[in-house]
Amino acid sequence: MTNRERVSIFWFRRDLRLNDNHGLFHALKGPDPVVPIFIFDKNILESLGDPKDRRLTFIHQSVERINRQLVKAGSCLWVHHDTPLGAFQTLCSSLDIAGVFVNHDYEPYAIQRDDQIAAFLRSKKIAFHSFKDQVIFEKREIEKADGTPYTVFTPYSNRWKEKFFRHKLTFCQSEKLISNFIKTAPLPFPSLTKIGFQSAQIDTPPPTIDAQLISRYDTTRDFPAKEGTSKLSVHLRFGTVSIRTLVKAAASLNEQWLNELIWREFFMMILFHFPFVVKENFKSQYNKIRWRNNELEFRKWCKGETGYPIVDAGMRQLNETGFMHNRVRMIVASFLTKHLLIDWRWGEAYFAEKLLDYELSSNNGNWQWAAGTGCDAAPYFRIFNPVEQARKFDPGLDYIRKWIKNFGSYRIKPMVEHQFARKRAIAAYEQALGKQKGRKNR
DNA sequence: CCTGGAGTTGTCCTA
DNA sequence: TTAGGACAACTCCAG
Numbered sequence: 087m088t089n090r091e092r093v094s095i096f097w098f099r100r101d102l103r104l105n106d107n108h109g110l111f112h113a114l115k116g117p118d119p120v121v122p123i124f125i126f127d128k129n130i131l132e133s134l135g136d137p138k139d140r141r142l143t144f145i146h147q148s149v150e151r152i153n154r155q156l157v158k159a160g161s162c163l164w165v166h167h168d169t170p171l172g173a174f175q176t177l178c179s180s181l182d183i184a185g186v187f188v189n190h191d192y193e194p195y196a197i198q199r200d201d202q203i204a205a206f207l208r209s210k211k212i213a214f215h216s217f218k219d220q221v222i223f224e225k226r227e228i229e230k231a232d233g234t235p236y237t238v239f240t241p242y243s244n245r246w247k248e249k250f251f252r253h254k255l256t257f258c259q260s261e262k263l264i265s266n267f268i269k270t271a272p273l274p275f276p277s278l279t280k281i282g283f284q285s286a287q288i289d290t291p292p293p294t295i296d297a298q299l300i301s302r303y304d305t306t307r308d309f310p311a312k313e314g315t316s317k318l319s320v321h322l323r324f325g326t327v328s329i330r331t332l333v334k335a336a337a338s339l340n341e342q343w344l345n346e347l348i349w350r351e352f353f354m355m356i357l358f359h360f361p362f363v364v365k366e367n368f369k370s371q372y373n374k375i376r377w378r379n380n381e382l383e384f385r386k387w388c389k390g391e392t393g394y395p396i397v398d399a400g401m402r403q404l405n406e407t408g409f410m411h412n413r414v415r416m417i418v419a420s421f422l423t424k425h426l427l428i429d430w431r432w433g434e435a436y437f438a439e440k441l442l443d444y445e446l447s448s449n450n451g452n453w454q455w456a457a458g459t460g461c462d463a464a465p466y467f468r469i470f471n472p473v474e475q476a477r478k479f480d481p482g483l484d485y486i487r488k489w490i491k492n493f494g495s496y497r498i499k500p501m502v503e504h505q506f507a508r509k510r511a512i513a514a515y516e517q518a519l520g521k522q523k524g525r526k527n528r
Numbered sequence: 529c530c531t532g533g534a535g536t537t538g539t540c541c542t543a
Numbered sequence: 544t545t546a547g548g549a550c551a552a553c554t555c556c557a558g
Contacts, residue, residue, distance in 0.1 A: 230556070238535065238555055308537080345536080416537065455536085467550050468538050475538090508539085512550085521551080 090182040093268060094118040097125070098163075099196070101189045101219055101325035102148040104155055105261040108219040113187035114263035121181065121268050122156060124149050125166045125173045126281050129199075138286040140408040140442045146278050146285075148326050153275055161267035167281045170203055183212050189219035189325075192358050193446050220325060221351050222250060222333055225358055228351075235359045236352075237368075237461040243348045255334055288442060289407065291317050293327035295335045304342035310400075310411035311484035316343065317409075319443035322350070353451035356461060363450055365431075367459035374518040375459075378427040386501055387422050388436055390490075393500035396476035397421050399489035406489070408442035413479055419456035420470035425507040427514055430457035458515065466515035469508050 096113040104110065113120045134142065153163040166173035177183065186207055191200060204214040218224050228245050229235055236242035278285050299306075299313065306314030321327040329347070336344035357363060367373055386392055390401035400414035410418070415437075422433045434453040438444050454460025458468070480486055487493045 236556085240535065241556055349536085413537080420538095462535070462555090464537080465535095465551075470537095471539060516551095519551090 091268075092118050092182045092184050093121050094184050095121045095123055095177065095181075095186045097123050097186060097188045098149070098152065099188065099191055099325075100323065102145070102152060103326050103328065104152065104264065105259075106257045106328035106330060107189070107260045107325075108217040108258055109187045109189040109215070111258040111260035111263065112215060112217060113185075114260060114266040116185070118184045119268040120187075120266055121164055121177075122152070122161070123164045123166065123173070123177070124152075125168060125170055126276070127199075128167065128169045128172075130195075131281065131283075134283075135439070137282070138284045140286045140288050141444070142283050143278065143286040143288055144290065144320060144442060145324060147288075148324055150275060153272075155264075156267060157272045159264045159267060160269050161264075162270055162272045163275070164273060165276055167276060170199055171206060174203055174206055178210055178212070183210075185213040185215055187215045187217070190216050190224065191220075192224070192354055194361055194364060219329075220322075221329060221354060222246075223351060223355075225355070228355065235355060237356070239349065239352055239462050242352050242355075243345060246348050246351065247344075250333075250337075255330055257328070257330055286408075290320055290442070293318060293321040295332065297335070297339060300335060300339045300343055303340045307342070308413045308479050309485075310414050311480055311482065311488070315412060319445070320409075323443050323445050349451075350445070350448055353447040356451060357447040360461075363454065363460070364446070367457075368454055368461045369459055369463070372457075372459040372515075372518055374520075375427075375514060376517070377429040379429055379432070380426065383426050383501060384422075384428055384432055387418070387426065387428070387433075391498055391501075392421065393498040394421065394472040394476075395483075395486045395490060395493070395496065396472050396480060398496075398498070399486045402489040404437075404440050408440055410441070411485070413475075414485070415452070416456060417470050417472055417475050419453055421472055423453075423457040424469045424511040425472075425502055425504070427511060430454060430459065466519075467512055469511055471504060471508075473504065 094113050094116050096110050101107050101109065131142070149163065149165065153165075156162050166176070168176070186203075188200070191197070200216065207214045223246060226235070228242060228249065236245070295316070295318075300316060303314065303316070306312050308314070318327060318332065322329065322332070333344065333347055336347055360368065387397070388401065390398035390405065392398055396414065397418050400410050400418045403414070404410040419430070419433055422428050423430050430453045434449055437449055437453070438446075441449070451460060455463045458464050458466040476486065483493070490496050
């Protein structure tokens with residue numbers, strides 16, 4: 087750009103859509119033409135081990151879709167392959183920037199990144215505007231009467247609903263302001279190969295709400311062979327759907343599903359207030375658990391070779407598709423932490439690597455829940471019986487047969503006997519908690 | 529400050 | 544056969 091027309095910038099991150107996008111709406115409402123940018127962040131890309139990373143493929147496809155929509159409107163997306171700081175240095179040298187608009191991002195890396203960019207822009211006298219977009223209630227918006235954060239879900243959700251139903255939900259029509267993007271000839275759009283990656287196979291349904299499915303969500307969600315869950319998690323992760331659209335549907339269709347959306351905000355709130363949970367047990371009394379952490383056993387779990395069909399089916403679904411049904415996530419997590427006594431952080435890291443819908447706050451919160459170390463967690467003696475769970479939730483073996491090919495010749499001996507593992511886990515947790523066998527404390 | 533009720537998702541044993 | 548309690552008390556939260 088040689089002309090120094092005054093512009094604003096909207097920086098897409100995990101809000102990859104044009105409709106009902108708060109930060110984008112505010113950018114487009116302003117007096118200056120808006121330059122839409124996306125940065126393939128080298129800091130993040132460097133940490134990805136797999137050249138066929140599924141998330142990157144999803145992001146690339148989503149960003150491409152936005153670009154197509156913008157090109158139709160006579161504009162286009164400016165795509166950078168750089169560190170965020172590098173990208174903004176480049177932008178500042180060629181543009182007269184009035185302000186940069188983004189949506190809040192609450193993860194530790196994102197907070198640090200945005201602090202850095204905000205400081206850089208401040209040094210250039212450029213305003214940095216950030217908006218709430220990815221949640222209904224954030225940070226300190228839902229707190230107890232005494233001003234401290236909730237750590238138990240039910241009272242949190244009660245307060246959340248009370249506050250939510252008192253106000254009218256408003257959508258912003260950012261998509262109607264599309265003509266306020268800067269007019270440019272289309273710029274070349276980098277391929278995945280150009281940024282050092284390859285396209286992965288992903289099979290993600292579009293971000294549409296199936297009202298039939300959602301209305302019976304509470305009765306079908308636990309059966310992994312059924313299409314009983316929304317499959318919208320990945321869209322929530324990358325903002326290819328607006329949370330307000332989903333919550334509105336949930337409020338009228340199914341309270342159980344609304345609760346799941348509230349769980350998402352609960353764990354985001356927990357991560358915001360207690361960022362140490364990323365590395366540490368929420369409840370420190372569990373720090374003394376002596377995890378067995380057997381690497382060979384961990385690899386068997388990863389590969390889906392535990393000898394428990396429901397566990398193995400789940401892990402194979404994850405490995406093959408980057409997705410695992412929610413019920414099965416609980417079963418495999420309970421198995422890893424309780425039956426094998428492997429540190430929840432190992433399982434959490436594996437999910438983080440494999441899950442297309444990976445969300446730090448939910449992944450961490452739910453792993454700590456399964457391990458019993460989290461806020462409002464399952465009690466330590468609650469140990470899923472993988473045989474019983476399979477009988478209950480996959481009675482026809484449909485899910486198991488789907489993910490264990492040639493189930494007829496599946497002959498893996500269970501790597502640990504259930505009753506034995508159960509007693510061993512309870513003993514390990516009781517030992518950590520300082521309980522002594524055979525003595526009732528009072 | 530005190531009090532009492534409640535707490536995502538289970539399992540197992542006993543009467 | 545099945546329903547109900549034990550598992551472990553403890554902390555959280557609202558009134």
